[in-house]
Amino acid sequence: SRDVEWVPLVHAVSLPGGPVDPGTYDRIRTELTDRIRAAGPLDGLVYDIHGAMSVTGMTDAEADLTAAVREAIGPRTLISAAMDPHGNVSYDFARRLDLLTAHRLAPHEDAWETRERAARKLVERLSSGAGRPYRAWVQIPVLLPGEKSSTRLEPAASLFGSQAGIEARPGITDAGLWVGYAWADEPRCRAAAVVTGDDPGRALAEAGDLARRYWEARRDFVFVGPTGDADTCVAKAVASSARPFLVSDSGDNPTAGGAGDLAYMLGRLLAHPDLASGRATALHPGITDRAATDACFTAGTGARVTLRVGGEFSAGTGAHAEPYELSGEVVSLQELDGVRAAAVRRGGVTAVLTDRRKPFHTRADFGELDPYTYDLVVVKIGYLEPELYGMAADWLLALTPGGVDQDLLRLGHHRVARPLYPFDDADFTEPDLTPVLLPPAA
Template identity: 75%
Template sequence: MLPATTGRPLRIGIGGMAIESSQFCPHRSTYDDFRVTRGRELLDRYTWTRSDGDLSGTVEWVPLVHAVAVPGGPVERATYDRIRSELTDRIRESGPLDGLVHDIHGAMSVVGLDDAEADLTGAVRAATGPATLISAAMDLHGNVSRRFAEHLDLLTAHRMAPHEDAWETRERAARNLVARLISGKGRPHRAWVQIPVLLPGEKTSTRLEPAASLYGRLAAVEALDGIVDAALWVGYAWADEERCRAAVVVTGDDPGLALDQAGALARAYWDARRDFTFVGPTGDADDCIARAVASPARPFLISDSGDNPTAGGAGDLAYMLGRLLAHEDLASGRRTALHPGLTDPAAVAACFAAGPGAEVTLHVGGCFSAGTGPHTAPYELTGTVTALEEPGTAPGARRGNPAYDGGGRRAAVTRGGVTVILTERRTPFHTRADFGSLDPLDYDLVVVKIGYLEPELYAMAADWLLALTPGGVDQDLLRLGHHRIRRPLYPFDDEDFDAPDLTPQLL
């Protein structure tokens, strides 16, 4: 159905910049870390832009530019400025837009900037002008400041962690925008409130309570007459800015109802703050390795959570490799372990130069982190090159995410019972296909640089443990050294914490 006010298809732009950035990670994200799409390639990221879809004839989708990277360290300022300038230039060159789908993450940090999403979204609003409705799709680990939210007309976030609904969230943002424009109702009310709680994502999985029930309430709130959307963000714990905290936004045409529902959600989250627990059993590295070796469950998965690249870790810490080889059963080969995803391009090059079957002595890890803190030194590894893979022989890029392309060249080195997969680029291992020619089911232990297990790994694991390891996304927030967050903030301040003012504000 065409909007009655115009009688023509809606012109809706699509663009954005998405990355999750740990300010405790020594890595710096550059332009080469981003997958940048434009034109037809950008539209092909989404199912709802298809010419044969139910929105065909209603909307003319206008591809702008979209840049997305695997989480990492803060974005270099020149990279950010380059992408922001292209996005805003393309908005201005596109002609008048009725709406814009702002496809972002919400936890981007940029060197030299506070509240990077607010800066980006303010520039987008300046380029579109006030008449264009902007609808943002976000990760629930984003940080939603007032300065950021006030530039938007609609905003929504994932309702699942792990984010099995990521593409559904983007489609909801787009469909809410289209429905709003067709209705001619204009900008809705947005009831916004922040909650002084900041928790790591591994304590807020929607597989468990209380997050399961809190996020389970959102669809019912959205279904109320007069409400358009309800969203809850847990925030991003590995940035160190005032905006870092949980938030609620309820969007609707009934301002009183939106305020009431936002307040109720915020109070429920605050009341449950001490009930959040880690998504799985935890321990330090040595404890987790010992329990896994002793267990009959195979394969037994361990999360090297502090160096998780999909949360913003550098992915180059050899700490867990050292602890694996310190265990006698693994060092001797009586038990086997596969440890994928240790980033070290120089070590990969040395393995390729040596060739399959060669014995090599390498100093692995620390290519970003060496010297930046404890546990960052390279590890001296002597072993046999047991696998080499060129780019393209691993699974290939997944839809819409860049750097899930196998991490460039990869080399596997085996010492005793431990095989480590070295990568040229920071890369996650979330599915069996990501392991390439090495089958994780062939090993007793699989130790992955990840936090909570993604669905395929979760289904694969006969048992698993979350190792509370050091790194740029350390789960123990109190040992990271935040100093710019706004206090008081749970769990940094727990005793004598006065009841916070959770009164929502209309934007």
């Protein structure tokens, strides 16, 4: 709209990881709220927030941040949030917002469409003078790993696909569905549905129906692809004729919050005789180890090195996180998006070490190393992002240990609100899925 003046404030983003340091959080919160106040009276705010941030010592950091934003911006300004469905939507968080919407595809190929939708609907309400919509909110006592919520499969395809139809009904502004973030241990971690609109009765009915359908489908969510433990996946990939065969090291996925520093899969690759001997080849990018990477750059291409690889952040958390002794030849040194990457080859396995955490989601991420020339490519990821999905002649999701282990029952959650599926199942009584209208956002 030509009648809108956009005022930039703060954009803070990082690769997902562990809890945010309290000092860093306080600095970003202060900068954001100071900029809001300095911008003067605002009619609306587009609030691009994931929903899965944890801060050391806090149980609902995003509710705290949103409370500070609301206090700074004032009670009359409309706030429209664009979110990730793998974020959390607590009552204290949602009640300070006017509009909430989330991605409807997983993988999140519609991320920019979500942001556009949040901005467009905010402008529409301001331009029309419609004011604040009603917001029907309900949490669902289900917590699933992201790799069981891909919209490439049912039931997620139908559940998330139904939101556009709900939104098109009279009296409805938006319908949102959240899976929640499974790898934080906080009471707010669970699924949620929020429906906004000018007809409170219809908003409540639609939110309740969405929550009920999600609950009833809880046992139908399955992993997005065939799974197995590390050794099973490696053996099947080596035996297959499909090339390149991709394997997801799902427990150490940095884009889900994993450390990205585990050499566990490297050890399993080199334990296979065909890979150890070089009869088969594998590329395993993205093991974060600054010291090992620096040693490779010091040694230079063509040098023989012996390194202790992995566990830079995770050592001490279990046998899977212990360093692995890697002897081999440095075959590549490159800088990728500001990250130094060193490739070391032993037998048929080429391990790519990095001095900082880095995802490998696109062909360009590999730089001079061509994944199409290897029999196997083992990537620290869960479900495959679009370019990897197109690259894979076949694929397996390895259920590996790590900070984002897909088997939630192995992680020892003790602060999530119970009962909660799948932590509680057999004795789970039918939950109350009655939505509530949130009070005016102020």
